[in-house]
Amino acid sequence: DSGVTQTPKHLITATGQRVTLRCSPRSGDLSVYWYQQSLDQGLQFLIQYYNGEERAKGNILERFSAQQFPDLHSELNLSSLELGDSALYFCASSVAWAGDTQYFGPGTRLTVL
Amino acid sequence: SQQGEEDPQALSIQEGENATMNCSYKTSINNLQWYRQNSGRGLVHLILIRSNEREKHSGRLRVTLDTSKKSSSLLITASRAADTASYFCAPLGVSGNTPLVFGKGTRLSVIA
Numbered sequence: 001d002s003g004v005t006q007t008p009k010h011l012i013t014a015t016g017q018r019v020t021l022r023c024s025p026r027s028g029d030l031s032v033y034w035y036q037q038s039l040d041q042g043l044q045f046l047i048q049y050y051n052g053e054e055r056a057k058g059n060i061l062e063r064f065s066a067q068q069f070p071d072l073h074s075e076l077n078l079s080s081l082e083l084g085d086s087a088l089y090f091c092a093s094s095v096a097w098a099g100d101t102q103y104f105g106p107g108t109r110l111t112v113l
Numbered sequence: 114s115q116q117g118e119e120d121p122q123a124l125s126i127q128e129g130e131n132a133t134m135n136c137s138y139k140t141s142i143n144n145l146q147w148y149r150q151n152s153g154r155g156l157v158h159l160i161l162i163r164s165n166e167r168e169k170h171s172g173r174l175r176v177t178l179d180t181s182k183k184s185s186s187l188l189i190t191a192s193r194a195a196d197t198a199s200y201f202c203a204p205l206g207v208s209g210n211t212p213l214v215f216g217k218g219t220r221l222s223v224i225a
Contacts (some may be wrong), residue, residue, distance in 0.1 A: 002155065033212065041217045043156075043201070045217040056162045090155050098212050099143055102153030 003027065004105035006091050012111045018079040021108045025072055025093030031055065032074040033094070033102060034066055038087040048098065049074055056098070081112045115140050116214040117185075117202035118183040123220040132189040136202030137182075143205045147176060150199045150218070158185075159192050159200075192223045 003026035011019055027030050035044040040070075051070035061113075063081075066101035068074045078085060088107045095099035126132050134141045136145070144163045148156040160171045162178045162185065169176045175188040185204075189196055199218040205211070 002157070004155070008166070009154065035215075042217040043214050045214055048212055055210075058212060058214075094158070097210050101146070101158045101161060102148075102156070102213065104157070106155050107153070109153075 002099055002103040002105065004091060004093050004103050006089075006105035006108050008032070008108060009043070009106065010109050010111075012113065013081060014113055015081055015083060017081050017112075019081065020109065021078070021091075021110075022107040023074045023076070023091030023093075023105060025074070025091075026103050028095065029093035029103070030072065030096050031094045031098070032068055032072070033092040034060075034074070034076050035090040035092065035100075036087045037090060037107075038084075041087075043090075047095070048095065077108070083112050086110055086112045114159055115142075115204055115206050115211075117145070117204045117216050118201065119202055119216050121217040121219060122217065125222040125224065128194060128223055128225050130191060132196070132221055132223070134187050134194050134200055134221070136187070136216075138202075138204040138205070139183065140187075141207045142180070143145060143207050145178060145202060145204045146213070147174075147185075147187050148201045148203065148215070150201065152198070156201065156215075162217045168224055183216045189221075192221075194223050197223045202211070 046060040048056040092102040203213040
């Protein structure tokens with residue numbers, strides 16, 4: 001158990017809908033990272049937050065947004081969902097910076113029908 | 114950010130054999146990390162090697178780093194069926210504060 005929790009575990013929804021994925025980092029970790037993993041694209045870095053502030057952005061679509069709250073949990077919002085958004089979404093946390101060991105949550109499997 | 118490239122893409126060995134997988138990267142690094150992912154699960158950190166280290170051990174894992182060749186290798190000795198997983202390397206750039214970028218990994222299958 002990494003100490004990182006993600007909810008929900010599975011999500012099935014229809015095209016055009018909006019969903020919110022939630023992540024609670026390990027106790028004491030200030031950085032949260034979001035990744036998308038699909039079969040054809042591998043593990044793609046989406047975005048990093050550090051202590052409530054956006055720190056780095058990767059291949060995150062404009063339809064996607066994220067935030068980190070004062071209690072350090074984070075949410076990833078996906079809107080206008082398309083079939084291609086079906087993937088595993090992982091959250092990871094680290095103590096502070098990207099060079100620290102990252103601890104991954106169990107992931108949320110999103111299926112868009 | 115820089116991405117490591119793992120090689121081979123897939124590797125199949127018998128239980129008890131050693132497994133070696135390689136990682137190449139393009140620019141100077143601060144450190145390099147190896148992670149394991151069991152199918153459908155989150156990545157698990159295995160080992161971190163700093164740019165001034167050449168070799169590091171952790172149980173049955175041995176990681177080497179050759180900064181002149183910009184490459185690293187992960188050796189798993191006496192492999193077990195439970196080692197079946199994908200393995201990813203993640204080089205961290207010199208600035209130290211850029212996101213880790215994962216490649217496609219090496220898929221290791223250990224056959225009992």
